[in-house]
Amino acid sequence: MITAERKPMEELIECLRPYHRILLVGCNECVTVCSAGGRKEVGILSSALQMAFMKEGKTLDVKEITLERQCDPEYVEELVTHIDQAEAVMSMACGCGVQEIAGRFKSKPVFPALNTTFMGASERQGVWVERCQGCGECVLALTGGICPIARCAKQLLNGPCGGSTNGKCEVDPDIDCAWQLIWDRLKALGLEDRYEDNIAAKDWRTGRGGGPRKIIREDLVK
Amino acid sequence: MKTESVLEKVFASGELAVTSECGPPRGALAEKIIEKAKMLQGYVDAVNVTDNQTAMVRMSSFAACVFIKQLGMDPILQMVTRDRNRLAMQADILGAYAHGIDIMLCLSGDHPHFGDHPMAANVHDIDSVQFVQMVRDMRDKGRFQGGDEILNPPKMYIGAAANPFADPFELRVARLAKKIKAGTDFIQTQCIYNLDKFEKWMDGVRDRGLHEKVNIMAGITPMKTVGMARYMKKRVPGMDVPDELIKRMAGVPKEKQADEGIKISIEAIERLKEVEGVKGFHIMAIEWEQKVPEIVERAGLLPRPKEFS
């Protein structure tokens, strides 16, 4: 999923200072799962904002809506009936959702309520960890199913740097060394030999190196 | 011979090679680098010039190498993948070679987290193994990494690092093998304090015959104080300082600790000379370059061969 965290209250209040009526839009997908921008968080932020405005002797009228998927134009369309009453929109989706609204409602200011962080997984209750950087040319088959790009602090493709210590990364003893994990996996699979294959320099064009990316599925395009 | 470099010639002659290092200054101070290099002149075959060591901004390795070259010495251009993408790296390699710099050390580098710009983007376009491969292909195929032909390809003598003390230990010989496969000509190891572990690693290296494919230089760093020894043990990732060494340093009065540190280094060199496959020593006296001549001399590594440079 895409993970995100809510921005600090002060920053959000600052964005909304000039307005009296806003739409606060959550999303039912990833940000719901990571407890950052689902229906529940929309309710909490809405109350917090109204309270903060009240303290400053002002009022803020908040219309709360949580869409099924904010990155999908079909669902964003549901805002049409509410958009005119609002002076601005605050989105509690990931950056994709925020942009979808901005693209659809060209004359309405849209503010992100979240900092979108990474593509990751839930490690345990309340803890999310980065797992993939969307490089566009997955190498997990070579590395025992552990991503050296997202999980090694130096995105090394050919093995651990000289700082790997007791299974931990040199950057932070709380982070597992990706290459220790890869090595342990390769051993468990009896694929130690695979480590000896030199992995060639990556072609970053499939990643961010080629500029903004696009997928076109001819079979689906209407 | 693959190159014209002094280091390749020294290895070929069968003599133990000796290198040391200079950290460029944190300012536009030519005299600092010249002063440091001069202390080493005549005592080493070539001088490593670090590249934003510990992720702190310093004068570029390339510029500092040029100053050292102008002294008639042989610099080793260190380069890390942390700060440059493959275009910038290859551009600097061409420039350096055009200035007569023909030895380099290919590293991934410490993470920016450790330095004075922890907020900087870390590039890591390629890793150290791919870096070695790139420089080898530039030399042997005369091609840029992107595939185009190079006019007058740089003939670099290629070095890489090895840390026998980092984890997982069982992978460390295989990691060396990958660097050799990529085309490294020589290896400079992490500072060796745990000699038993180093020798165990060398056993693994010899078992695979890797010592015949690459010239391994043992890394030696003298300790100034027991405080430094403790700091290295605790704070420097991938450094293995045995407790006996710390005890030994702590056992002598403060004013004698520096001498003890030098003695420990010399003993290490003497012992490592006997290890089959060790082809030289890389003496890194950090901000203590003036001690290198004494170590080289007392370890019986003088005179340095003159005919090659």
Ligand code: SF4
């Ligand atoms: S290799 Fe690329 S696509 Fe695969 S998990 Fe890593 S970043 Fe994601």
Ligand code: SF4
């Ligand atoms: S310690 Fe491991 S995860 Fe951290 S940078 Fe080095 S190889 Fe990558």
